[in-house]
Amino acid sequence: GEDVEQSLFLSVREGDSSVINCTYTDSSSTYLYWYKQEPGAGLQLLTYIFSNMDMKQDQRLTVLLNKKDKHLSLRIADTQTGDSAIYFCAERKPGGYNKLIFGAGTRLAVHP
Amino acid sequence: SAVISQKPSRDICQRGTSLTIQCQVDSQVTMMFWYRQQPGQSLTLIATANQGSEATYESGFVIDKFPISRPNLTFSTLTVSNMSPEDSSIYLCSVAGTGSDQPQHFGDGTRLSIL
Numbered sequence: 001g002e003d004v005e006q007s008l009f010l011s012v013r014e015g016d017s018s019v020i021n022c023t024y025t026d027s028s029s030t031y032l033y034w035y036k037q038e039p040g041a042g043l044q045l046l047t048y049i050f051s052n053m054d055m056k057q058d059q060r061l062t063v064l065l066n067k068k069d070k071h072l073s074l075r076i077a078d079t080q081t082g083d084s085a086i087y088f089c090a091e092r093k094p095g096g097y098n099k100l101i102f103g104a105g106t107r108l109a110v111h112p
Numbered sequence: 113s114a115v116i117s118q119k120p121s122r123d124i125c126q127r128g129t130s131l132t133i134q135c136q137v138d139s140q141v142t143m144m145f146w147y148r149q150q151p152g153q154s155l156t157l158i159a160t161a162n163q164g165s166e167a168t169y170e171s172g173f174v175i176d177k178f179p180i181s182r183p184n185l186t187f188s189t190l191t192v193s194n195m196s197p198e199d200s201s202i203y204l205c206s207v208a209g210t211g212s213d214q215p216q217h218f219g220d221g222t223r224l225s226i227l
Contacts, residue, residue, distance in 0.1 A: 033215060042204055042220040043155070045113070050213070088154065098143055098208055100216060102154040 004103035006089055011109045018076040020106045022089030027070055029091040033100070034063065034074045037086045046074070046087075076108075084110045114139050116219035118205055124225045125195055132191045133222045135205030140185035142210040146178070149202040149221070158203075161188040195226045 005023045012018045024032060030051050035043040049056045049063045049072075056063045062075040076083055086105040093099045115138040125131055135144065144161040158178055159167040167180040182188045192199055202223050206216040 031213070031215070035218070040223075042116075042118075043206075043218040045215050045217055048215050098145075098214075098216065099157060100155075102156075104154045 004089055004091055004101050006087075006103035006106045008104065009107050009109070011111065012079050014079060014081060014110055014112050016079055018074075018079045018083065018108055018110075020074045020076075020087050020089075020108065022072040022074075022103055024070050024072060024089065024091040024103075025101065026091060026093060027067065028094045030094055031092040032063075032065060032072045033090040033092070034061075034072075035088040035090065035102075037088065037105070039085075043088065079108075079110050081110050081112075084108055113217045114141060114207055114209075116205060116207060116217060118219040118222050120222055121220065122223040122225075124227060127196050127226055129195055130191055130193045131195065131224065132189050133203055133205075133224075135188045135190070135207075135219055137186045137207050141207040142185070142214075143208040143216075144182060144188045145206045145208075145216065146180060146188070146190045147204045147206065147218075149204060151200065155204065158190070161190075192224065195224075197226045200224060200226045 033048040034046045060077045064073045086107050088105045089103040090100045117136045119134045146158040147155040149155045157170050158173045159169040161180050161182040163182045179191045202221040204221040205219045208214045208216045
């Protein structure tokens, strides 16, 4: 398909791990990104991974990339209430254009 | 990363009017972009703002409706012209540096409502 796909909603208990999944469209995309959007705010870059990598870890965040299946995931360890937000997956198309295609976003709700 | 300031942060406008949104960056950047985020939706690229030349528009967006200026490497404006309620959205500016590995960073957006 032509769309970057994400599940729309995820609910987790505080302290548990969250896993947000994304399927992207273009196997030649060079970079894959995760952005966070809190209410009333713009997009905050959380992390990104180059397409020749399988995994990237950054503190509580772990990104896994399965290039064969065009599947990207973001794991948030020890999820906190401050992690409640919308998380967008984006792929960067090849070429010097730096064009990003975004998914619809996954709303993460963290409850006690 | 660069500090990106957008003005206004929000506005309520009458249909048929136009609004110009400003994006100011605290350092010189190679690339600046304008996105639209319709209510409850994802982001869609409107255009790439090119310094010293006309913007590059994506399919479905035209210069007459969304004129863009980029007079230097730290500033850009997006005008939403002849607004209708369908233009009610968040408009976001993003920037990226030179180099294939440079990610895009976003401003806080402009929340626009058309009555």
